[in-house]
Amino acid sequence: MDLTYSDEYVDFRDEVRTFIERHRDQAPIGELSRSRARLAWQRLLIEHGYTARTIPKEYGGYGAEPDILRSRIIAEEFSAARVPMGLADQGISMLVPTLLERGTEEQKRRWIGPTIRGEVVWCQGYSEPGSGSDLASLKTRAEVEGDEFVINGQKIWTSTAKEADMMFCLVRTEPDAPKHQGISYVLIPMDSPGIEVRPLVTMTGHAEFNEVFFTDVRIPTSQIVGERGEGWLVANTTLKHERGMLGDPNAAQAHLQQLVDLMREERADGDRLIDNPALRDRLLKLQGTALAMKFNGLRLLTSSARGEDAKIARLAVKLNGCELNHQIAALAIDALGELGLLYRGDERARDGGGWQWQYMFQLGMIIGGGTAQIQKNIISERGLGMPREPKTGG
């Protein structure tokens, strides 16, 4: 165990700092959309290897060898300097790794470059109203007519469907095959005739997700990734990447720090909220859990650098991380008392009503990306070697 960085990495950190100092004025602070400034920043980061770092040069990336410590140093320095990191949407973090592993040469050349540059935005078409935890039961059909797929059905929980240019989507192409073997992974332009996107308003009062309806949507059969019927395997390449994103301990650290600041500044009956022993003890419990998750993150980094499987330490991240975020928001609301009721738009709302939003949205995260119950199945089966529940039907 050694938490210091060797000279090579100390030099690299200096390099990143120098870059940030030199280019800080070009950083698009606070601009989340794909503005011209944001895309220019993204191109600059790729050019210097601060994002899309390990994507091969021929596909538009920087072409470096994977080095998880360098990636971490980049993330730490960008976050400390409060300049935006490279884009990390579903296209970049899920589709691109999938194409690199399973795509044809033509698909890689066509899609990876524009995706990492932020020129093409993707959404994910997996869940359906009748297929959540049992995703492999999905029913959206793609029938072959000549050299085209004709797609009919419905997807739900599609987070960036309105902004997206493209969707990576699971469809049933072999209705007679067993459910896992009848699925294909296809790429669908969102401006195709027959696609309708409807915003899905959630309990937060906002439409963080959408529903997408397909009526006779036609795409060339060449838009398939992997073979027909292999879509389940192809999708599992990306699900692995999604679970890594949900429950990120650094996000929990940031939320916790915001909560500490709130409880030290806000007063009730003249006392700081943190002076209330019951609230303070809850805060300390959360701090302990957040530290455990933070150090667990260090452990995963090392496992990954050593090429080892961290097993349960990795499998537990989504379950624990999402619960922790939910609990942090819950304490903020409780500490604020009646003020904790105020939501976006109220002038007395603390942190813009963001804690109530977090409290509800994080419950969505506990359910999404593999429910907590599915996570427990995975931990017990893959982590502890316990048997699967006997299957009934399909």
Add this chain to the structure above:
Amino acid sequence: MDFGLSPEQHMLQDSVARYAAESAPLERVRRYAEGADDGSEMWSALVDMGVLGAAVPERAGGLGLGLLDAALVQEQLGAGVVPVDHLPHAVVAQALVRTGASDALAKMLAGEVRYALALSHAVQQREGAGVRAQGDGALEGSSLFAQGLRGAERILTADDQGRLWVVRTSDAEIRMHESIDKTRPLGEVRFQSAPAELIDPSGEALGDLVHVARVLLAADTLGAVQHMLDAAVAYSLEREQFGRVIGSFQAVKHLCAEMAAQIEPARSLMWYAAYAFDHLPDEFALCACHAKAHLDEVGRFVARTATEVHGGMGFTDLLGLHYWFKRIGANRQLLGGPELVREDAALLQDW
């Protein structure tokens, strides 16, 4: 940058686990708990392994490793509910290193002089406990929950100024407690003008010693909860009801998954806290408090849940699972329960 155990650390864990299996199988733990084994063979075998000096520099006769290595030893002892007093000796070793008492340290590492640790009054004062110096050569007062008294010749304690003293056991009045955890007897020591040697006049070492002990308690609990989870999973794969092993029911699988999901991050926290003692001193006290409090909470959850997975068998004396249940329970109370320790963490951060 590497946050994982080294091959040598894995070997250390394996050798202590082997020692536990060979020298302290459950039948023997049971005999010790029932007073039919005095523990001396288990103790000598531990001394012979040389691990008492894991976190003692080589020039002082130790292995020259760190607190993390001592904690890994303690973890394996917890996993086997081994009735040996590694913890008080590992803490005393740090006191003797800090105060440069090299002769005393050498004798302790060789197993020639055994120590008890009487610091509970420095964490919380109950029943009028407390220790005061009389001049610079004697102590007056009492400490309620001393560890390692059985077989000890010396007692390490602290006075109300935080200064460290060593007293001969023969100069103290000792009463053993009837406590729930029979694998580590606890007792009360009383000093009446007891001759004592002042080993740390500065009063600055006490805080660190308490935190070292807290990390070791956390490590002991970590080992014990891992054993309880392993035992629960193994039992669930043998026990059949309704024509299936109970480990195939989600109700049981999810309990096991919840235990596992809590144990692994807690392990990372314990590692970090122990590592911080040697390498990140500014972070040590806070991380030690969190490691102790967090493992106390995980410990309570796992001790109860793993027992529940064992059903009626878990509730029996026959299976012996209760030795782990009680050891985890004792670790939780010793040197500050989670609420008290979290208050220490609040003070350390000026909250």
